Amino acid sequence: MTALLELRDLHAGYGQTRVLHGIDLTVDAGGVTALLGANGAGKTTTLRAVCGMVRTTGEVTLAGERIDNRATEDIARRGVAHVPDGRGTFMELTVEENFKLGAYVRKDREVTSDFEQMFGYFPRLRQRWKQQAGTLSGGEQQMLAIARALLLRPRLLLLDEPSFGLAPLIVQDIFGILRQVREAQGVGILIVEQNANLALDFADRAYLLETGRIVVSGPAQEIREDEQIRRSYLGY
Numbered sequence: 001m002t003a004l005l006e007l008r009d010l011h012a013g014y015g016q017t018r019v020l021h022g023i024d025l026t027v028d029a030g031g032v033t034a035l036l037g038a039n040g041a042g043k044t045t046t047l048r049a050v051c052g053m054v055r056t057t058g059e060v061t062l063a064g065e066r067i068d069n070r071a072t073e074d075i076a077r078r079g080v081a082h083v084p085d086g087r088g089t090f091m092e093l094t095v096e097e098n099f100k101l102g103a104y105v106r107k108d109r110e111v112t113s114d115f116e117q118m119f120g121y122f123p124r125l126r127q128r129w130k131q132q133a134g135t136l137s138g139g140e141q142q143m144l145a146i147a148r149a150l151l152l153r154p155r156l157l158l159l160d161e162p163s164f165g166l167a168p169l170i171v172q173d174i175f176g177i178l179r180q181v182r183e184a185q186g187v188g189i190l191i192v193e194q195n196a197n198l199a200l201d202f203a204d205r206a207y208l209l210e211t212g213r214i215v216v217s218g219p220a221q222e223i224r225e226d227e228q229i230r231r232s233y234l235g236y
């Protein structure tokens with residue numbers, strides 16, 4: 001399979017604080033890669049590094065093209081959509097306005113049919129169309145954030161803890177939809193999750209990050225079935 005995203009010897013940090021110390025990671029085209037690790041390991045920073053929100057050294061390659069240290073907007077135009085932790089929706093705007101912002105970089109006329117496609121995935125968003133995003137439930141906000149990212153028609157979707165703070169049934173719903181999206185749109189996904197079980201179930205490939213370094217990597221299924229890895233790193 002061709003690599004969609006490749007990180008090679010990636011270093012990143014904030015000012016004097018170095019957070020990532022040489023990460024190698026791959027997302028296959030149409031594949032799902034999970035990035036796991038304890039609080040503060042550098043998972044969010046890795047996603048930020050991919051979409052140009054922190055300064056990096058090393059290589060970030062999207063479908064064979066270097067994107068490291070480009071502007072965030074330029075990276076978005078090349079097909080990278082980011083659903084940050086805290087959802088990244090515009091809380092004071094309505095669902096409709098958030099949808100329109102999601103599609104803002106698109107110049108084609110198919111946006112309206114993509115709105116319909118999003119309603120197919122997330123019927124509740126149609127019912128909440130004129131509602132302010134800040135007044136939606138946590139699950140609806142996560143759905144809106146994912147829909148908004150998908151309206152970019154990304155090649156790569158970066159998801160930062162999509163299950164955070166949500167009830168188990170909603171989480172199941174959202175992951176069910178992510179599976180459909182992956183099949184229907186062939187989008188590659190890099191997902192950060194505290195819920196290792198959930199992420200390993202969803203992903204084909206996984207990496208375990210510890211204080212800015214990858215300590216375990218491999219097929220998600222193998223990691224899920226490895227009792228020693230589970231006990232040492234995942235705490236279950």
Ligand SMILES: Nc1ncnc2c1ncn2[C@@H]1O[C@H](COP(=O)(O)OP(=O)(O)OP(=O)(O)O)[C@@H](O)[C@H]1O
Nearest residue numbers: 014017019037038039040041042043044045046194
């Ligand atoms: N804007 C920032 N300025 C300075 N340090 C930061 C900033 N953001 C994160 N850090 C530091 O970088 C380190 C890694 O943080 P990061 O958010 O990437 O970890 P994480 O693995 O995503 O953790 P969590 O699961 O808690 O979100 C932490 O020590 C954190 O304090």
